[in-house]
Each structure stands twice: as C-alpha cells, then as structure tokens.
Amino acid sequence: MSADTTAIAIFFGMLGGYWVLVFLFALLSNCSCFQVRERQASVRETCGRQGQQLTPGWYCLCPIMHQRRVYEYKYYVTNGYNNAIQEIKSKQLIIPLQQQSLDYPAFEVITRDNVQCYLDLTVTYSITNAVQMLYSVTNLPYMIEKIINALVRQRAGQLDLDRIIEDPSQISRLQVPLQEEVKRWGVAIHLLKVQKVEATDRLKDALSLAKKTELDNQVKLKQVSTDRHTSIIHAQGERDRLIKEAEGKAQQTILQGKGRAEQIRNQARAEAEAIKQLAQRGMGTEAAHFTLKNKYIEVLDKIVKAASETGYYSHDGDVAEVAKMMGVTVSLK
Structure with a gap:
C-alpha cells in the first residue's frame, strides 16, 4: 500500500x-434524565407505542427509542378574590396523582318551575390511572366540566328553585353518576358540592317573602296547636274535678244514709228490748206482740223512706235485722 x-x-x-x-x-446531551416523586406519575412511550406508567424513582430515557407523553389541559376557573374568570393552561410531563379541586365558573340552569338561575359548583377529583387517562381523554378538566354541566342541568330541570336552595344535596348526589362517567378514564370523583345559587334580585325578594310567609304560617299553626292542647288539658282538668266532686257528694249521701239506717236500727233494738222487759214483768204476750208489730211497721216505713231519699244504699239487710229483733218474719224479694 x-x-x-x-x-x-x-x-x-x-x-x-x-x-x-x-x-x-x-x-447523550439529548438523553432525558428525571425523577418521579411520590404521588406522581409519568408515562413512557417506546417508538410511539402506548407506554407504561413510571413509578417513583430516577429515569434516563434515550430520545431515539423512548419519549414521555405530554399531559396537556386548558380550562377556566373562577378567581376566589374578585370572582373573575381565569384561564388555566398547562403542558407537563409529570402527572399529579393527588386530589385536585376545580372551582368552575357559575353556569345557567332552568328549574322545573321555569326559573333561570346560576349554580356555582366545586369538584374534587384525582387521577387513578395515568396511562388510561392520557390515552382516553384530551383536556381532562374541561371534559369533567362539560359532563357536570349536562348532569346538573338535567337534574335541575326536575327540581323547583326553592328545593335547590334549601337542599343543595340534591345536586351533590350527582357525584355517583359523574363517577360512573369518568371512571373509564382512570379518574375518581371525591366531592361535588354546590357553593352558591345565584338568582335575580327580584326573584330573591320573592323567595325571601315566600320563606317569611311560610315561617309565619308555621308559627301560627304551632300557636294554634299549643292553644288547643292547653284547652284540652283545662277541659280534662275540669271534667276530673266535676267527677271527683260528684263522687264525693255520692259518697257523702251514702254515708249519711248508712248513719240514718244505723240510728233507726239502734232505736229499734232499744224499743224491742224495752218491750221484752215489759213482757217479762207481766205484760201480756199478745199485747207485747201487737206492740212489736206496730213498732216494726214504723221502723220499716223509716227505712223505706231513707232508701228512697238516698238511692245509693240498699237497706234490705237492715229490714231483715229489724224484723228479726221485732220477732217478725219478713220475705225479701
């Protein structure tokens, strides 16, 4: 060479x-090295195919083979200080798994009594499956808002305005059907609550007047019920007093009748004893019997009169006893 x-x-x-x-x-300069913290997730794609969720830890990804899926969203919320509508927009590679609260702007609903009002709702949710969420839905907070609007408008059309104001739990119960809708996205709903119901001033005055009238009616009904109960108690007390008084008079009459009968009986005994003593001293037997019969008739007449006057005490026993003392046989019916 x-x-x-x-x-x-x-x-x-x-x-x-x-x-x-x-x-x-x-x-090497384009390699992505990053950390996934607790209660966070990231999704790694391999050659553009659906990837897997990365657990907490450190990772370095080669840009030729692997890349991370972007979590992008855009929605509007109500500013808590001045109630201004604020746009929230973000693109991020780390997906939070903690519970997140969204305070959506108030939206219009029409109630069953054809009244227009505005409901201010807040919802708390969390992402339970980052892979399922990223590949199932785009702009998650916005989609949750639209489903809430549809469910709440449907439910509000079945309720009167005063029912919504007095019992906001009727709207909060929509958390269950809302959960059924979003669970296929890997999302869980933890709270759905009505913060405020807004209506026109004229409608508010009308509702306030109706509420005041209802409260006044309840007070009047309670007062009428109390007066009626008091009257019943007084009437029962008066009735018991009259019954006790009548029973006392009847008992007094009975005792008086018994006393008079006892007096007549004692007198009859004394006269019978006197006649017997006269007979023993030599008075004729026939004269004694005649005198006894006359006395019996007199005593019997007194006893009958006493019985007719009292009406409460029977003197049949006294008649028999007096007849026995007088030596006369009497048949009582």
Whole structure:
C-alpha cells in the first residue's frame, strides 16, 4: 500500500471517528434524565407505542427509542378574590396523582318551575390511572366540566328553585353518576358540592317573602296547636274535678244514709228490748206482740223512706235485722 493510500485511509478514519463522537455527544446531551416523586406519575412511550406508567424513582430515557407523553389541559376557573374568570393552561410531563379541586365558573340552569338561575359548583377529583387517562381523554378538566354541566342541568330541570336552595344535596348526589362517567378514564370523583345559587334580585325578594310567609304560617299553626292542647288539658282538668266532686257528694249521701239506717236500727233494738222487759214483768204476750208489730211497721216505713231519699244504699239487710229483733218474719224479694 502506498503512502497516499494510507494517508487517505487515516483521514477518513479520523473523520468517521469525529462524526461518531459528535453523534454520541448529541445523543447523550439529548438523553432525558428525571425523577418521579411520590404521588406522581409519568408515562413512557417506546417508538410511539402506548407506554407504561413510571413509578417513583430516577429515569434516563434515550430520545431515539423512548419519549414521555405530554399531559396537556386548558380550562377556566373562577378567581376566589374578585370572582373573575381565569384561564388555566398547562403542558407537563409529570402527572399529579393527588386530589385536585376545580372551582368552575357559575353556569345557567332552568328549574322545573321555569326559573333561570346560576349554580356555582366545586369538584374534587384525582387521577387513578395515568396511562388510561392520557390515552382516553384530551383536556381532562374541561371534559369533567362539560359532563357536570349536562348532569346538573338535567337534574335541575326536575327540581323547583326553592328545593335547590334549601337542599343543595340534591345536586351533590350527582357525584355517583359523574363517577360512573369518568371512571373509564382512570379518574375518581371525591366531592361535588354546590357553593352558591345565584338568582335575580327580584326573584330573591320573592323567595325571601315566600320563606317569611311560610315561617309565619308555621308559627301560627304551632300557636294554634299549643292553644288547643292547653284547652284540652283545662277541659280534662275540669271534667276530673266535676267527677271527683260528684263522687264525693255520692259518697257523702251514702254515708249519711248508712248513719240514718244505723240510728233507726239502734232505736229499734232499744224499743224491742224495752218491750221484752215489759213482757217479762207481766205484760201480756199478745199485747207485747201487737206492740212489736206496730213498732216494726214504723221502723220499716223509716227505712223505706231513707232508701228512697238516698238511692245509693240498699237497706234490705237492715229490714231483715229489724224484723228479726221485732220477732217478725219478713220475705225479701
């Protein structure tokens, strides 16, 4: 081999080595080295094919073979300070897996009673599967907002405005169907809440007046119920008093009747004993029996009168006892 040929070979060898070094330098300088932290994820694609989710750790990717999928979104939220609408736009390679809260602008709904109002909602969600989310939906926050608007408008059309204002949980229950819609994207809904219901001033005044009227009616009904209950208690007390008074009078009459009967019985005993003593002293037997019969008739007449006056006490036992003392046989029916 000649010297010229050797020189040419050396030259092209050096030139090739130079380009190899340039290629290696460019390759290494474009290698992507990054860290995935806890509660974060990143998706690696291989030659443009659907990739895999990278777990927390350090990674270096070759740009010829691998690249990371970009998470891109754009949506609007309400500024909490002055209620101004603010645009949120981002492109990122790291996907957060923590719970995120979105405060969407108030949107218009029409209730069942044909009233236009605005609902201000907030939703809390988290990404559970980064690969499924990236390859299933584009602009995730915007898509969640549109599904919420559709579900809430449908539900609001089934409710009256006062029901929405008094019971916002009717709207919050849409969290379940919303979860059913977004779970196929690898997303979980943790909270859906109504922050505010806005209506016109005229409508607010009308609702306030209706609410005040309803409260006044409830107070009146409660007062009427209380008065009625008080009247019933007073009437029951008066009835019990009259019953006790009547029972007392009846008991007094019975006791008086018993006392008079006892007095008559004692008097009859005394007279019978006196007649027996007269008979023992020599008075004729027939005269004694005649006197006893007359006394029996007198005593019996008193007992019958006492019974007719009281009406509460039966003197049949007293009649029999007096007849026995008088020596007279009486048949009681």
